[in-house]
Amino acid sequence: MVSQSLKQAFATVVGSDNIMDAEADKHSYSYDAAVLDPVLPSLVVRPTTMEAMGKVVKLCNDNGLPITVRGAGSNLSGGTIPSKGGVVLLTNALDKIIEINEEDMYAVVQTGAITAKFANAVAAKGLFYPPDPGSQAVSTLGGNVAENAGGLRGLKYGVTKDYVMGVNFFDVDGNWCKSGSKTVKCVTGLNIPQLMVGSEGTLAVMSEFILKLVPPPQTSKAMMAIFPDIMTASRTVSAIIAAKVVPCTLEFMDNFTIGAVEGYAKVGLPLDAGSLLLIEVDGHPGQVADDAEKVEKICKDNGCIRIQVAKDAVERNKVWEARRAALSSLARLRPTTVLEDATVPRSKIPAMMEALDKIAKDYKLTIGTFGHAGDGNLHPTILCDRRDKEEFHRVEQGVDAIFAAALALDGTLSGEHGIGLAKSRYMELETNKASVMYSKRIKAAVDPKNILNPGKILGE
Amino acid sequence: MADLNQMLKMLGELDDQLVNCMRCGMCQSVCPVFAETGREADVARGKIALLEFLGHEMISDTKGVKDRLDKCLLCGSCAAACPSGVKAVDIFLKARAIVTAFIGLSPVKKAIFRGMLSKPKLFNNLLAIGTKFQGLFTSPVNDIIGSSCSKLLSPVLGDRHLLSLADKPLRSAGNLNTAPGKSGLKVAFFYGCVVDKMFTTVGEAMLKVFKHHGVGVYMPIDQVCCGVPSLASGDMKSFEDLVRMNLKLFGKGDFDYIITPCGTCTSAFHHVWPLMCSDFSQEERAQIEMLASKAMDINAFIADKLGVSVVESAVGAKKVTIHDPCHLKKSLGVSGQVRTVLKANPNLDVVEMSGSDVCCGCGGSFNLQHYSVSTKIGKKKRDSIAATGADIVAAGCPACMMQIADMMSQAGDRIAVKHPVELYAQTLG
Numbered sequence: 001m002v003s004q005s006l007k008q009a010f011a012t013v014v015g016s017d018n019i020m021d022a023e024a025d026k027h028s029y030s031y032d033a034a035v036l037d038p039v040l041p042s043l044v045v046r047p048t049t050m051e052a053m054g055k056v057v058k059l060c061n062d063n064g065l066p067i068t069v070r071g072a073g074s075n076l077s078g079g080t081i082p083s084k085g086g087v088v089l090l091t092n093a094l095d096k097i098i099e100i101n102e103e104d105m106y107a108v109v110q111t112g113a114i115t116a117k118f119a120n121a122v123a124a125k126g127l128f129y130p131p132d133p134g135s136q137a138v139s140t141l142g143g144n145v146a147e148n149a150g151g152l153r154g155l156k157y158g159v160t161k162d163y164v165m166g167v168n169f170f171d172v173d174g175n176w177c178k179s180g181s182k183t184v185k186c187v188t189g190l191n192i193p194q195l196m197v198g199s200e201g202t203l204a205v206m207s208e209f210i211l212k213l214v215p216p217p218q219t220s221k222a223m224m225a226i227f228p229d230i231m232t233a234s235r236t237v238s239a240i241i242a243a244k245v246v247p248c249t250l251e252f253m254d255n256f257t258i259g260a261v262e263g264y265a266k267v268g269l270p271l272d273a274g275s276l277l278l279i280e281v282d283g284h285p286g287q288v289a290d291d292a293e294k295v296e297k298i299c300k301d302n303g304c305i306r307i308q309v310a311k312d313a314v315e316r317n318k319v320w321e322a323r324r325a326a327l328s329s330l331a332r333l334r335p336t337t338v339l340e341d342a343t344v345p346r347s348k349i350p351a352m353m354e355a356l357d358k359i360a361k362d363y364k365l366t367i368g369t370f371g372h373a374g375d376g377n378l379h380p381t382i383l384c385d386r387r388d389k390e391e392f393h394r395v396e397q398g399v400d401a402i403f404a405a406a407l408a409l410d411g412t413l414s415g416e417h418g419i420g421l422a423k424s425r426y427m428e429l430e431t432n433k434a435s436v437m438y439s440k441r442i443k444a445a446v447d448p449k450n451i452l453n454p455g456k457i458l459g460e
Numbered sequence: 461m462a463d464l465n466q467m468l469k470m471l472g473e474l475d476d477q478l479v480n481c482m483r484c485g486m487c488q489s490v491c492p493v494f495a496e497t498g499r500e501a502d503v504a505r506g507k508i509a510l511l512e513f514l515g516h517e518m519i520s521d522t523k524g525v526k527d528r529l530d531k532c533l534l535c536g537s538c539a540a541a542c543p544s545g546v547k548a549v550d551i552f553l554k555a556r557a558i559v560t561a562f563i564g565l566s567p568v569k570k571a572i573f574r575g576m577l578s579k580p581k582l583f584n585n586l587l588a589i590g591t592k593f594q595g596l597f598t599s600p601v602n603d604i605i606g607s608s609c610s611k612l613l614s615p616v617l618g619d620r621h622l623l624s625l626a627d628k629p630l631r632s633a634g635n636l637n638t639a640p641g642k643s644g645l646k647v648a649f650f651y652g653c654v655v656d657k658m659f660t661t662v663g664e665a666m667l668k669v670f671k672h673h674g675v676g677v678y679m680p681i682d683q684v685c686c687g688v689p690s691l692a693s694g695d696m697k698s699f700e701d702l703v704r705m706n707l708k709l710f711g712k713g714d715f716d717y718i719i720t721p722c723g724t725c726t727s728a729f730h731h732v733w734p735l736m737c738s739d740f741s742q743e744e745r746a747q748i749e750m751l752a753s754k755a756m757d758i759n760a761f762i763a764d765k766l767g768v769s770v771v772e773s774a775v776g777a778k779k780v781t782i783h784d785p786c787h788l789k790k791s792l793g794v795s796g797q798v799r800t801v802l803k804a805n806p807n808l809d810v811v812e813m814s815g816s817d818v819c820c821g822c823g824g825s826f827n828l829q830h831y832s833v834s835t836k837i838g839k840k841k842r843d844s845i846a847a848t849g850a851d852i853v854a855a856g857c858p859a860c861m862m863q864i865a866d867m868m869s870q871a872g873d874r875i876a877v878k879h880p881v882e883l884y885a886q887t888l889g
Contacts, residue, residue, distance in 0.1 A: 024524030025499070027513050028506035033483045038509070046498065073500065074485040092498045116489075137489035328543035335479040337544065387479060 002042045002087075006063055010045050010087075013055045018093075020044040029070065029088045033135075034078040034422050035338050035386060041068065041082040046090040050110075050176075050207055053094065057205050058174025060087050066451045069201045071112055071140030075147050076339060077420030079200045083455045089205065091142050098208070100125050105213040106165060106182050111142030111206050115149075128216035130157035133416070134327065142206055148198035150416030152323070155374035156248040156282075157214075159416060161197040166210030169196060172447045182210055195442075200418055201453035203446050220248065220282035221292045222316040223309040225299040229274035230254060232303035234350040236277060237373045239298050241346055245291050250374030251278040251323050254353075257330060257368040257381075264332055265325035267318060273305070277373065278323050280316075326370040327381065334366065334383035338395055342406035343377040343415030355405035356380050363398040377415030403429070424459040466739065467561050470554050474511060481508045481546050487538035492819040492837045493531060493830075501528040504538035504548040511555050526559045526694075531830060533823030533837075534692060535786035549791075550735055553691055557736075560694025573690040573698040577653075580684045580705070584629070587657050591625040598622065604876050607869035618831060621869035623658055623862060630656045630663035631681035641674025645765065648710055648718040648754075649679040652686065652725045654858035662721050662858065665885035666758055672888045673766045680709045686728035689824055691736060703733055704744070711747035717756045717765070721879060723788030723857045724824075729755030731791060757788060758881050759856050762804075763797035768884070770803040777809040780883065781850035783841065783864060784817040785857035798856055801880045805887045808852075813844040820855075822863035834863070842867040845875065852876045854883060 002010075002021065010019050020026070021043050030038035042065070047053040060067045066086030073080045082088050091112035098108040102125050109118055115136040122129045132151035133139055139149065145167065150159040166180025179192035196206060227233040237250060253261070253276040262269045269276070277299070281291040292309065299307050310316040331337040344352045353369065356378075360367040371379040380402055384395050403413055403426050413423045413430050428436050440458050444450070487504040488494050500506035510525050532552055539548045565573070576583040598608035607621040630651055640646045647670065655663045670677050687702040710718060720726045733748045740748065762768055782798055789795045795817065802810050821827070821837025841864060845853045853868070853875055855861050865877045 020499070022524050023521040024510055024528050025501050027510050028500035028528075031483055031509055033485060072485050072488055073483075090498070114489075135484065135486070138485045328545070331480075331482055331544035335476075337482050385479070 002065070006059070007043065009059055010043065010056065013059065014045055014047045014052050018046040018048060020046075029073070029082065032073040032078060032080040033076050034081070034420065035336060036078045036081060036421055039081055039083050039085065041088040042085050044088045044090060046093050048093040050094065053089070053205065053207060054170045054174040054176055056087070056089055057170045057172065061172045061174065061449060061451055064449055064451060066454050067201075067205065068453055069142070069146070069205055071143035072114075072135070072138040074135040074139045075143060075420065076341070076417040077147070077414070077422040079147060079418055079420035079453070079456055080143075081421060083421055086451070091140060094207070095140070097121055100127070100213070101182070102127060104182060105215075107211045107213055108182075109141055109209055109211060111140065111208065113141050115139050115141055115144055122213055123216070126216070127213040129163065129211065129213055131160045131163060141209060141211070145197055145206060145209060146200050147418035148416070150372070150375070150377065152249045152251065152372060154372055154377065154416070155250055156246050161194060163212045164193050164197050164209060165212050167193040167196040167206055168208040169204035169206045171204055172449070172452060176207070177204070180210055198418065200420060200456050202443055202456055202458070203452060205452070217248070217282035219285045219288050220280055220316075221288050221309065222278070222280040222319045223292065223295065223307055224319050224322070225277040225279060225307045226270050226273045226305045227275045227277065227303060228305055230353045231350050233275040233277050234353055234373070236299055236302040236304065237349055238347050239302055240279075240295055241374070243294060243298055245281070245294050245298075247279050247291070247295065247374060248282045249278070249280040249372075251371070252276070252349075252373035252378070253278070253323070253326060253370045254368060256366075257326050257370045260329040260333060260368060261322055261325045264329040265321065267322045267325065269322055276322075278319050280319075323370075327379075330368045330381050330383060334385060336384045336386040336392075338382040338384065338399065340380045340382070340399060340402055341377070341414045341417040342380065342402050342411060343375065344406055344409045344411035346374070346376045348409040348411065349373060349376060349378070351409055352378060352405065352411070355409075356402065359398050359401045359405065363394045363401065365394060365398045367398075372415070375415060376411070419457045421456060424455070424457055427458065467558055470558050474551060474554055474558070477547060477551050478508050478512045480544050481505060482544045483509075484543060486541055486543055487548070490537040490541045492535065492537065492821060493533060493833060496833050496836045502531050504542070504546070507532065507552065507555075508546070508548070511551065514555075514559075522559060522563050526556075526563060529556055529559060531826075531833075533786070533819055533821065533826050535819040535823065536790040537786065537819060540790040553732070553736065556692065556694035557696045558694075561696065565693070565695050569693050569695065573693065573695045577685050577690060578698045578701045580682065584631070587625060587629070591627065594625055598624070602869040602872075602874070604874045605865050605869045607865055619870070620831075621866045623865055625657055626660040628660070630660045633667075633681075635681050636677045636679035638676045640676035643674045643766065645717070646676030646678065646715045647761070648715040649677050650683060650686070650706075650710070650718055650720045650725055650729075651679070652720055652722040652858065654862070655721050659721075659858050659861065659879065662879040662882055665879070665882045666719070666721055668885045668888055669758075669762060669766075669881060675766075676715075678715050683709055686725045688724050688728045688732060691732065692824055696736075699736065700740075703737060703740075703748075707744055707747050710751060711744075713747070713750045713754065716754065717761060718751055718754050719756055719758050719761050721758045721856070721858065721881060723757060723785045723792060723794070724859065726755050726757045727787040727791040757792060757794050757797075757856065759788075759797045759801050760792070760794045762881070762884060763800040768800065768804040770800060771806045773809040774806040777807050778851040779811050779849060780808045780852040780854055781811050781813045781845055781848040782816055782880075783813070783820060783845070783853055783855040783860055785855055785860045786817070786819050788856050789817050794856070798854070798880050801884045802854060805883055807886070808883060811848045811850055813848045813850075815844055818844070820860050820863045820867075822859045824859060827863060835867070838863050838867040839871075842871050842873070846871070846873055850875060852878055852883070854878050854880045856880050
């Protein structure tokens with residue numbers, strides 16, 4: 001509970017229109033896109049200035065109120081569920097693109113800026129911001145940095161961390177801290193910007209970023225390779241990388257997902273395909289032609305039934321329309337969609353696919369798998385009805401088994417969705433006890449009252 | 461609908477639909493209200509979360525739920541963009557009915573929906589009186605748009621720029637029931653409240669089109685509101701009364717199509733009546749299904765059934781831009797036909813605005829309850845229209861026409877607001 005006087009103090013800082021404590025409002029900030037139980041905050045606060053943001057953080061710390069920073073609430077691991085109550089701090093009023101510097105190729109943006117709007121603004125200046133999470137139409141850059149979001153272009157261009165040059169933030173006492181630089185090279189002190197990336201709001205309240213921009217690729221070529229089964233497609237992924245070709249995108253879709261996409265979106269996918277690889281190479285025209293030829297040959301050498309190379313933008317769009325429709329097509333089959341994020345080294349994709357098949361059988365689960373095969377970042381998607389307790393219990397067991405399988409294959413718990421609440425209990429399995437303790441010491445040092453998104457990543 | 465069993469049944473139906481929401485938040489990217497307020501309760505995902513809670517235990521703050529449910533344009537942008545196919549508008553219509561049944565209809569809405577809309581004679585008489593005296597209370601402000609503003613300080617009208625009620629309603633032409641001509645088609649003409657009382661020129665243009673193409677017309681003047689305004693306020697009783705009054709007139713179905721000039725009315729026949737009248741008798745349900753299959757927007761009828769041709773623009777053609785009303789495009793999928801209809805007029809040159817299918821912010825009673833937000837959304841639409849340099853903006857929905865007229869008039873624009881059928885009818889001599 002927040003006392004009336006404290007509520008008044010928040011109102012003085014942000015204006016009474018920017019605080020919400022009605023039950024009906026609090027319910028709307030009790031969840032994010034993870035399939036987890038909702039938790040109500042005590043208060044929702046929406047600062048409209050950076051100064052107010054700092055004061056809100058200080059008020060929370062002074063009064064021992066947990067803070068959950070929320071951009072769009074689109075994350076998939078429970079990072080924005082206010083699991084200990086307290087204050088939900090909304091960042092969506094702080095959404096300015098402060099600077100796009102074409103000469104030095106960087107941008108300065110506020111934490112609440114929408115990813116796609118930012119990327120479009122950058123593109124309008126002839127530059128390129130590559131991270132493209134599936135939620136980019138709504139997700140905020142603050143959320144992207146906090147969760148270290150990925151996307152389809154990760155294979156060649158990396159993920160959010162590869163573009164963060166600087167982070168300005170408020171420490172738990174409300175002090176404004178500046179880290180990083182607008183220079184390409186900067187080795188001053190501890191690498192605080194990278195400490196902030198993926199910290200999921202547990203170490204500070206981030207306010208602004210300096211982001212690296214790159215020149216856009218001159219041209220690109222997309223293709224769809226059709227395989228008789230999962231194993232041939234999986235082996236082809238490794239073969240492409242081993243041949244020193246790095247596509248910008250190398251996506252995978254299993255037979256179940258192909259059927260779901262064709263059933264709903266009807267984009268002309270081959271229903272006889274055991275699996276698909278959707279591949280795009282980009283760069284200098286000569287390089288693109290060369291890479292595309294190599295990729296075609298590798299696909300054929302590895303058992304590809306046929307390959308469709310997009311002749312123009314319309315055909316290229318068809319390839320990506322199929323990929324974009326994967327999740328929505330699966331989501332329409334059952335009421336609840338549990339989208340997981342297990343990631344393995346690329347050479348282990350065949351083994352991971354075998355493990356997923358076994359898990360589906362063992363726990364009687366419907367699993368469709370698609371994802372960023374080039375990164376080894378798979379999205380096994382379990383379709384179920386969360387109202388069916390028996391079924392959902394099997395889902396939870398299946399999720400445990402998926403992460404166990406990924407870790408057994410030298411994989412990771414999360415390729416791009418973060419840890420949040422959903423995966424904190426597995427942390428010691430991937431790292432080790434001493435490593436988790438080290439992280440906890442860092443957290444305790446910068447947040448002695450444990451008010452910054454408590455319970456996330458590191459558990460209790 | 462006050463019946464508790466019926467309410468519980470609807471709650472159960474809602475639960476099955478709510479559970480499909482993945483909470484991905486993609487609705488945020490298209491919701492015009494959220495774009496202005498940034499509040500999660502104003503977007504579909506937030507409302508669905510509230511309703512899910514309501515479905516499991518009667519929330520202590522039911523009025524709070526109702527207030528947040530009401531803050532929605534029912535434009536359907538969220539449903540159109542939802543990855544998992546959540547039918548948000550269907551959910552919200554049912555939810556408003558449930559919540560209103562639980563906490564009751566406000567006295568003002570009771571007076572409007574049950575005292576006026578459901579009593580067409582009284583409604584028509586009151587508006588006839590309003591027509592006579594409107595000049596005393598308003599001053600003209602924009603001759604191109606035909607708008608006026610209130611001379612008196614009025615909390616209801618505020619600083620709105622209004623369009624006048626027509627001197628004579630469309631119904632004053634009397635009942636029509638003519639045989640098919642050269643087209644071999646006969647249509648029922650459902651003109652809707654606003655065209656009957658304000659945009660009579662739209663109705664006259666439609667009659668001209670039907671006559672020109674040899675289409676027989678059945679136009680009973682006892683027809684009443686399609687019921688969507690009542691339903692949007694959760695008033696199932698007056699909605700059901702209005703549906704039944706219309707069924708008496710149109711239920712025989714001795715026509716090929718039932719045509720309306722309003723995306724919302726067409727959507728009512730096509731989608732809302734079948735959705736919300738599950739408790740009607742078998743005979744009534746059959747009539748509703750029949751009307752759903754025959755309902756068609758006037759633009760779609762002209763383009764798809766009468767088969768007009770696109771022609772080259774003449775020298776000196778006026779620039780026209782198109783607003784795609786939400787119910788017309790997102791609910792009925794009618795947008796290409798509007799362009800065909802306009803391009804059949806050689807004196808027009810179609811120029812597209814950016815975001816032609818972005819909601820104008822009217823949303824029926826939303827405009828009355830949340831005028832400030834409605835205006836913010838409407839001003840963006842006005843800016844998109846003005847940026848085209850068009851002489852005319854065409855919109856196939858009378859409610860959108862009123863909202864756009866208000867926004868353009870307040871901005872001092874000299875851009876006419878027309879229904880596409882009016883512009884098509886100009887070509888018919």
